[in-house]
Amino acid sequence: MVKRDILPVQSYNEIKEKIGNGRPTILSFGMSHCYSCIAMSKVFYEILREHPGLQIYSIDSQKDRIISRDIYRLKEMPAQLFFDENGKEVFRHTGAYKKPVAEVILKKYGFAL
Template sequence: MKKRFTVLLILVGLGLFGACGGQATEPAPEIPVKGLVTMVDLGAHECIPCKMMEPILKDLQREYQGRAAVIFIDVWKDRQAAGRFGIRVIPTQIFYDKEGKEVFRHEGFLDKKSIVHVFAKLGVQ
């Protein structure tokens, strides 16, 4: 399992992830969302740490609806997203303030408490 994950990280890091997944099914939403603190999580539905984050992201989407945007992009389906956001590994979380400026970036699994902490620092109640 560890070997497979390492290969995945190398493929993403080299920009070769397109060989691992399908076609983009729909374009990414506008990021950052105007007027809202935005967190975008770039990963893949098949990635183990990404799967671990899925319920956290769903909870945050419900809890912060209308106050912060929480967006997931599957880089194996949206092949251009990795280059667009300059990611090296998945998952990667990027946080934007209300003005749309990138203010924080994290690579790897990020727990709910840490995400809530970043939201609070950005003024989201």
């Protein structure tokens, strides 16, 4: 079985200034014990490894629950929020998906691949 790495988890406070910094950004909210969250993190890890210029960040929804619940109004995990270069949310998705679907979404919303 092939071991695939996952995105490192960061706190929202560490990355919030990156939203709207002139580059599109993805926040991937999940939980460490959630199979679908881990699967989504592996997909984003692979995409980031192939396209290191992208801004994709993993946030633990339990540690940053006030952010995920009160600011972004997330109710289910995993959840991905896509922001344009100005920091405007352009798309959100709840659940996990395979890498080809993620790449289609990235292209559609202006993430250069």
